[in-house]
Amino acid sequence: MKFHHRAFAVTVTLWLAGCGGKKADEAPPPTATPETTPTAPANSGDPVAKAKQIFRDRCVPCHGASGQGDGPASASLNPKPRKYADKEWQASVNDEYIEKIIKFGGAAVGKSPAMPNNPDLSDPAVISALKDIVRSFGK
Numbered sequence: 107m108k109f110h111h112r113a114f115a116v117t118v119t120l121w122l123a124g125c126g127g128k129k130a131d132e133a134p135p136p137t138a139t140p141e142t143t144p145t146a147p148a149n150s151g152d153p154v155a156k157a158k159q160i161f162r163d164r165c166v167p168c169h170g171a172s173g174q175g176d177g178p179a180s181a182s183l184n185p186k187p188r189k190y191a192d193k194e195w196q197a198s199v200n201d202e203y204i205e206k207i208i209k210f211g212g213a214a215v216g217k218s219p220a221m222p223n224n225p226d227l228s229d230p231a232v233i234s235a236l237k238d239i240v241r242s243f244g245k
C-alpha cells in the first residue's frame with residue numbers, strides 16, 4: 107500500500123515537471139514581439155513630418171492647400187485668412203512673429219481672433235517647422 111502510494115506521487119511529480127518544462131520552452135517567442143515596437147515612437151517624433159500633418163489638419167481648412175487664404179472654412183471669415191503667397195506680407199513679418207501667431211493666435215498679436223491659437227503644440231521644433239511651411243509659400 108505504502109509503495110503504491112509513493113510510486114503514484116513520483117509519477118505525478120515527473121508529469122508536472124515535464125509539463126512545466128514544456129511551458130518554459132514555449133515562452134521565448136512571445137517575448138520577441140516588443141523588439142518591433144520602438145520604431146513607432148521614432149517616426150512620430152519627426153517635427154517636420156508632424157508639422158506637415160498639423161498643417162493639413164489645422165491650417166489648410168482656412169488658409170488653403172496652396173496658401174491663397176481660400177480654404178473651405180474661409181468663406182464666412184472677415185478678415186480673410188492670410189494669403190501666405192503674398193510676397194509683400196512675407197517681407198513685412200519676421201519668423202518670431204509667425205511663430206507667435208501660430209502659438210498664441212491672432213488676438214495675441216492684434217489680429218483677428220478667428221486665427222486660432224494652438225496651445226497644445228509645446229515642441230518649438232514643430233512650431234518652427236510650421237513657420238517654415240508658411241514661409242515656403244512665399245518663395
Ligand code: HEC
Binds near residue numbers: 167208219
Ligand atoms: C479658423 C480659420 C483659421 C485657421 C484654422 C488658421 N488660421 Fe491663420 N489666420 C486666419 C485668419 C482669419 C487670419 C487673418 C487675421 C487678420 O488678418 O486679422 C489668419 C492669419 C494668419 C497668419 C498671418 C498673420 C498676419 O500678420 O496677417 C499666419 C502666419 C497664420 N494665420 C498661420 C496659421 C497657421 C500656421 C495655421 C495652422 C496651425 C492657421 N493659421 C490656422 C484664420 C485661420
